[in-house]
Amino acid sequence: MSCPICNKEAVARYRPFCCKRCADIDLGRWLKGDYAVPATDPEDTEKAAEEMARATPRLH
Template identity: 65%
Template sequence: MSCPICQSDTDAKYRPFCSKRCADVDLARWFNGGYAVPSRDPDDAEKAIEEIETLIEAEQRKPH
């Protein structure tokens, strides 16, 4: 089995990863939403659009 992050051989101590570093990279991806499952719910899409519009409006109000 190879490490899902860097494809090196795994280490039993960090399985399925090869090292603590790769395990931490994977954990960071979870925390940052890198593994998020997209939703097909129309309400979720509308909410996401509203959030983006709010962020754009806030960015436009900032002084440059």
């Protein structure tokens, strides 16, 4: 199996990645939303915005 970030051979400790650096790059991409599937239905976008508003604590 090759690392999905750099295509080097995967290492068991970091599988499916080859090293911590590649695992961290992948995590960063997830956190930034790079792997998100875009919604094309306006209702989906509206529902997602409402759910985020409910989940986000308000600051006073």
